[in-house]
Amino acid sequence: MIRSPRLLVFVVVALVAAACGGGKPRSSGQGAGSGEGLPGSSPSPPAAGKCPLTDLDPPAGVKVDRFVLGVKIDGSMASKTPAGQSGLDSADIVYDEPIEGGFGRFLALYQCGNPTRVGPIREARPEDPSLLAQYGSGILASAGIPPDVLQVVTSTAGLVNEDSVRHGTAYFRDSTGRQAPYNLFADPAKLRAYKVPGTAVKPLSAPPSQFSFVPLVTPTASGSSSPRGSPKASSIRFQLGPQIQYQYDTATTSYLRLENGQPHLTDSGSQIRVVNVVIMWVQMNTGQITDTAGNTSIPVPTVTGTGNAMVLSRGVEHDGTWSRADETSVISFLDAAGRPIPFTPGNTWIHIIPKDQPVYVQ
Numbered sequence: 001m002i003r004s005p006r007l008l009v010f011v012v013v014a015l016v017a018a019a020c021g022g023g024k025p026r027s028s029g030q031g032a033g034s035g036e037g038l039p040g041s042s043p044s045p046p047a048a049g050k051c052p053l054t055d056l057d058p059p060a061g062v063k064v065d066r067f068v069l070g071v072k073i074d075g076s077m078a079s080k081t082p083a084g085q086s087g088l089d090s091a092d093i094v095y096d097e098p099i100e101g102g103f104g105r106f107l108a109l110y111q112c113g114n115p116t117r118v119g120p121i122r123e124a125r126p127e128d129p130s131l132l133a134q135y136g137s138g139i140l141a142s143a144g145i146p147p148d149v150l151q152v153v154t155s156t157a158g159l160v161n162e163d164s165v166r167h168g169t170a171y172f173r174d175s176t177g178r179q180a181p182y183n184l185f186a187d188p189a190k191l192r193a194y195k196v197p198g199t200a201v202k203p204l205s206a207p208p209s210q211f212s213f214v215p216l217v218t219p220t221a222s223g224s225s226s227p228r229g230s231p232k233a234s235s236i237r238f239q240l241g242p243q244i245q246y247q248y249d250t251a252t253t254s255y256l257r258l259e260n261g262q263p264h265l266t267d268s269g270s271q272i273r274v275v276n277v278v279i280m281w282v283q284m285n286t287g288q289i290t291d292t293a294g295n296t297s298i299p300v301p302t303v304t305g306t307g308n309a310m311v312l313s314r315g316v317e318h319d320g321t322w323s324r325a326d327e328t329s330v331i332s333f334l335d336a337a338g339r340p341i342p343f344t345p346g347n348t349w350i351h352i353i354p355k356d357q358p359v360y361v362q
Helices: 005-020 128-133 147-155 188-192
Strands: 068-074 093-098 104-110 138-141 159-161 171-173 184-186 235-239 243-249 254-259 276-282 284-291 294-301 305-313 316-324 332-334 348-354
Touching (some): 068 128, 068 188, 093 294, 104 128, 128 138, 128 147, 128 159, 138 188, 147 159, 184 188
Parallel strands (some): 068 138, 093 348, 276 348
Antiparallel strands (some): 068 104, 243 254, 276 305, 305 316, 316 332
C-alpha cells in the first residue's frame, strides 16, 4: 500500500516526540538546530578485519585501516552521457546533496571501496567539510573549491583539500564523447598518494564506525525476517533533482536505484545497488557560493542538530530521528526508543532533503 506523504509526516512526528521529549506537530524534518542536549549513541566498533564503514571484508590488497577519500561526483543527467558515472557503485557511503536548480550532487566516500577511476568530478559544496569531518580525517577531491569552503577545510584538523586546480596530477579529461564540465575524472590511487604537508596538525587515519550493523536475519517459519513493528518497504520514491526511486531486490537484499523511471547505470553498465537507503530531513538555508559565473544563491543544508530520518534496509522501513551534536560528531540514527537503527552490512546512500518534502513508500 502506498502511504501518503502526510501519513509519513505523522509517523515521523510521533517518533521525534518520543525520541526528543515531546513537541508540537511539525513537518518531516523540522527540529534541526542546536546540538545541545541531543541523544547520543556511538556505533559499536567493527569486528576485527572488517571495513569500518560497511562491516564487510575488504577487497584484496586493501587495508581496513586506511583513511577516507571523499570525491565530488556530478549527479546531473549530463554526467551520464554517453556512458554513466564512474566509481559510484564502489563507494562505501554516498551523500546525495541538493544543489541549485533542484538538482543533486554526490559526495562519494571511499575507505575500503577501491575503484580505478571516479567522476565526472565537480565543485565542492559548503556542507562537504562538515560531512567529512565526522570521519576524523580525510581528503576532499573536487573540480574546484570556493574560497570560503577551502578556508573551512584548511582550518579543520584532519581534512586535506586536493582539488584539481591545485593538485591536477591525479586528474584527467575523458575525451570519449563527454563534454566539459562533465569530462573531468581522477585516479583514486593517485589521490591517495598525495603527500600531506608535514605541518598538518592531525594525520590521516581510519574513520570510526558510523552505523550499528546487524547481520542478516534468517527468515522465520512465517517467512518474515522483519523486526516486529517495522513495516515492509519494497520501494521508495522522492524528488532530488530527478525523480529517485529504489526497488527492493530480495535476491541480493539490496535496493536497485532508478532515476526518472530508468535504471541508474554506471559506466560499467551495471545498475546501482544500495543496501541501506537513508532519508535525512534537514533545515535548508540559502547561501552564496563563488564560481566562474559569479555569486549564486544556493541551498545549504544544516547537517548538525536533529531532525527526522528514515532508513530502508532488508526491505524494511525504520522511522526515527537523526542527531549530531557538532561538526566532529558522528550522525546517529535512532528509533523511537532512542536505540540505534539497525543497518545491514554493505553500502549506504544518505539523501539530504528539505524538512517539508514528502517521500512515498510502498
